[in-house]
Amino acid sequence: MPLIQTLSPHLADLIAAGEVVERPASVVKELLENAIDAGASAVIVELRGGGMSLIRVSDNGCGIAPEELPTAFLRHATSKLRAEEDLSAIGTLGFRGEALAAIAAVSHIEIASRRRGGETGARLCLNAGVPGAVEEYGCPEGTAIFVRDLFFNTPARMKFMKKDSAEAAAAAAVVQQTALSHPRISFKLLRDGAEQLYTPGDGKLLSAIYAALGRDFALSLLEAAGRDGPVVAEGYVTKSLQCRGTRSMQHFFVNGRYVKSPLLAAALEEGYKNQMMKGKFPGCVLHLSLPLNEVDVNVHPAKTVVKFLRERAVFDVVYHTVRSALERGGEAPAPDRARNMLPGVSLPAAEKPPVLPEKKEGFYRTMTAGEFRAASAPSAGGRPLGSAPARPAPPPSPAPDAGAGRSGTPGGDLGRFCDIAPVDSGPMVLPLPVPARRYAMAQEAEAKANGPEKAAEAAAQERDMDTEAGRLSCQETLTPEEAPWRIAGEVLRTYIVAEDNEGNVWLIDKHAAHERINFDRLKAMAGPVMGQQLLAPEAVALGPREYAVLLERLPLLNEFGFSAEDFGNGTILCRTCPAELEVSGIAPALEEIAAELLRTGRADPKAARDAILHTMACKAAIKAGMTSDEKELRVLVDKVQRGEIQFCPHGRPVRVKLSGYELEKMFKRA
Numbered sequence: 001m002p003l004i005q006t007l008s009p010h011l012a013d014l015i016a017a018g019e020v021v022e023r024p025a026s027v028v029k030e031l032l033e034n035a036i037d038a039g040a041s042a043v044i045v046e047l048r049g050g051g052m053s054l055i056r057v058s059d060n061g062c063g064i065a066p067e068e069l070p071t072a073f074l075r076h077a078t079s080k081l082r083a084e085e086d087l088s089a090i091g092t093l094g095f096r097g098e099a100l101a102a103i104a105a106v107s108h109i110e111i112a113s114r115r116r117g118g119e120t121g122a123r124l125c126l127n128a129g130v131p132g133a134v135e136e137y138g139c140p141e142g143t144a145i146f147v148r149d150l151f152f153n154t155p156a157r158m159k160f161m162k163k164d165s166a167e168a169a170a171a172a173a174v175v176q177q178t179a180l181s182h183p184r185i186s187f188k189l190l191r192d193g194a195e196q197l198y199t200p201g202d203g204k205l206l207s208a209i210y211a212a213l214g215r216d217f218a219l220s221l222l223e224a225a226g227r228d229g230p231v232v233a234e235g236y237v238t239k240s241l242q243c244r245g246t247r248s249m250q251h252f253f254v255n256g257r258y259v260k261s262p263l264l265a266a267a268l269e270e271g272y273k274n275q276m277m278k279g280k281f282p283g284c285v286l287h288l289s290l291p292l293n294e295v296d297v298n299v300h301p302a303k304t305v306v307k308f309l310r311e312r313a314v315f316d317v318v319y320h321t322v323r324s325a326l327e328r329g330g331e332a333p334a335p336d337r338a339r340n341m342l343p344g345v346s347l348p349a350a351e352k353p354p355v356l357p358e359k360k361e362g363f364y365r366t367m368t369a370g371e372f373r374a375a376s377a378p379s380a381g382g383r384p385l386g387s388a389p390a391r392p393a394p395p396p397s398p399a400p401d402a403g404a405g406r407s408g409t410p411g412g413d414l415g416r417f418c419d420i421a422p423v424d425s426g427p428m429v430l431p432l433p434v435p436a437r438r439y440a441m442a443q444e445a446e447a448k449a450n451g452p453e454k455a456a457e458a459a460a461q462e463r464d465m466d467t468e469a470g471r472l473s474c475q476e477t478l479t480p481e482e483a484p485w486r487i488a489g490e491v492l493r494t495y496i497v498a499e500d501n502e503g504n505v506w507l508i509d510k511h512a513a514h515e516r517i518n519f520d521r522l523k524a525m526a527g528p529v530m531g532q533q534l535l536a537p538e539a540v541a542l543g544p545r546e547y548a549v550l551l552e553r554l555p556l557l558n559e560f561g562f563s564a565e566d567f568g569n570g571t572i573l574c575r576t577c578p579a580e581l582e583v584s585g586i587a588p589a590l591e592e593i594a595a596e597l598l599r600t601g602r603a604d605p606k607a608a609r610d611a612i613l614h615t616m617a618c619k620a621a622i623k624a625g626m627t628s629d630e631k632e633l634r635v636l637v638d639k640v641q642r643g644e645i646q647f648c649p650h651g652r653p654v655r656v657k658l659s660g661y662e663l664e665k666m667f668k669r670a
């Protein structure tokens with residue numbers, strides 16, 4: 001064993017830096033927190049080269065005195081904590097006194113600052129944490145920090161950096177969250193010279209939402225507010241019909257700090273129970289304030305995880321706030337008793353958030369902290385909290401975009417996917433998928449504008465598409481040796497019951513079977529898929545992490561028929577989409593692909609490809625809970641009979657066999 005030695009201060013700094021400074025986004029976060037703690041009302045963030053070549057954060061806060069400039073960069077140097085007692089009531093965003101030291105250790109820094117009311121400012125440069133001399137400097141009140149060449153002296157860390165666009169997206173997400181957390185402060189983000197975000201700082205949360213998350217999202221919101229004693233919730237939640245495919249639009253803030261909290265997400269989602277389509281998630285921008293000593297922020301170096309002293313109280317306030325917002329918005333029927341108890345709230349006029357109805361045991365059914373933990377623990381199938389359970393769905397309510405011919409029509413939903421068209425219906429012309437139809441219509445319109453030859457060409461093209469579909473539809477025939485299994489019917493709108501020729505009963509999961517078929521078909525396709533041209537490009541606004549992970553995978557998305565490009569500001573623009581999707585399905589599909597990539601396929605290209613295949617296969621599959629045409633069932637049963645499908649792409653069984661003997665045993669006949 002070598003000798004045990006104390007690390008040199010420089011090495012200790014480098015190691016500590018790794019905890020705080022992971023990527024440009026973490027630098028931006030720390031510098032923004034300092035600006036807010038300094039009482040700034042306007043902050044500008046500038047990024048160059050994804051933040052790797054330059055991050056500048058300028059504020060008009062209290063500034064730092066010239067003689068204190070070097071101190072600010074010492075480890076454990078802070079003006080925000082004095083004694084141990086202070087730790088139990090942290091009111092500032094920073095308190096660990098290590099951000100500036102950590103950032104300085106891995107970059108070149110220039111800081112210029114002038115105290116409010118100070119005669120003149122001062123400037124200091126640091127090279128890998130080593131300060132130069134403080135010099136007098138003419139600058140406006142406030143502080144400007146320039147961080148250059150991040151990680152220049154830690155090549156190992158540098159290797160982990162993603163493309164500039166992905167790093168910039170992550171940093172932009174931080175600015176976005178910070179802007180949402182402080183509507184009174186105006187934030188501006190410049191990326192390589194171009195303005196990416198600007199919030200007015202007028203104190204209105206909705207203005208910040210509008211600027212940071214976009215108009216569409218802002219328009220989908222209901223105001224929400226409620227309190228229980230010192231615990232106050234205020235902000236906006238989505239109308240139930242505007243819920244989304246992932247949790248990416250759930251933004252929670254606790255005492256002005258952006259947090260990730262399964263507890264708050266569970267409380268929000270519990271509020272939408274029975275109001276929301278399965279597999280959808282509400283979005284929100286909710287601010288919680290509670291006494292400083294009731295929340296512990298010192299749980300994690302990145303300070304995005306918090307612990308609540310009274311979890312139940314926090315859960316209930318969020319839950320009731322959401323319920324009453326939905327009820328007021330006419331989104332949820334108020335139970336009679338609740339209506340009587342609600343203090344006739346009219347929100348916009350109210351200065352203070354309304355006091356929530358007094359709780360009575362069993363009146364509102366909320367979860368206990370234990371129940372919520374159980375519910376939020378990933379189940380065996382690994383489904384995320386609140387998503388559709390893997391059991392039969394209740395009778396379906398028609399989805400708004402279900403379109404015609406979903407069931408009952410020959411071909412039905414399956415008809416959209418040529419290679420598993422009904423077997424015994426003979427050659428038939430399949431309806432073109434919607435985007436293709438739209439494309440054809442657009443072509444036709446264009447042709448009309450261009451003259452008769454072009455029109456004839458377009459018509460011929462359309463005919464080609466039709467005959468191709470017809471050809472594909474009849475190429476699937478049964479092997480004659482085996483008599484087809486008898487289909488006894490469908491139960492719980494999910495399982496097909498069939499009987500084979502050897503006296504066994506088979507239960508087949510419709511959705512799983514179809515998903516497998518799609519998955520195999522997509523996987524077998526060699527080369528990139530041609531997307532369907534959209535009439536107008538579709539802009540999809542995503543959550544920050546989803547946006548960043550998709551940016552890393554744009555070429556792969558392209559291969560699957562999404563010609564997708566970075567549209568800036570958390571938005572991805574699609575000019576084509578895979579034939580399986582309708583326009584309304586593009587955003588949910590991208591959200592799901594992103595979620596799947598974040599879960600599984602972040603680094604590994606093969607896993608990333610499978611993540612997309614999974615999502616597309618699932619999107620294109622008939623859903624459990626929908627009645628299916630008999631011919632659709634036949635196609636699936638035949639495939640199972642031929643042993644072609646056994647497990648769904650996630651590894652769940654597609655079919656379960658019950659032998660005659662097993663049945664007899666159940667009935668005590670054997």
Ligand code: ADP
Pocket residue numbers: 030034035038059061062063064072073077078079080093094095096097098099100101143
């Ligand atoms: P912390 O924020 O945890 O105190 P930092 O390393 O981030 O630690 O900052 C060290 C100190 O430098 C702060 O406590 C504060 O006094 C001062 N400081 C940093 N940034 C600013 C700023 N933008 N304006 C005024 N003071 C600042």
Ligand code: MG
Pocket residue numbers: 030033034093094095097099100
């Ligand atoms: Mg700080």
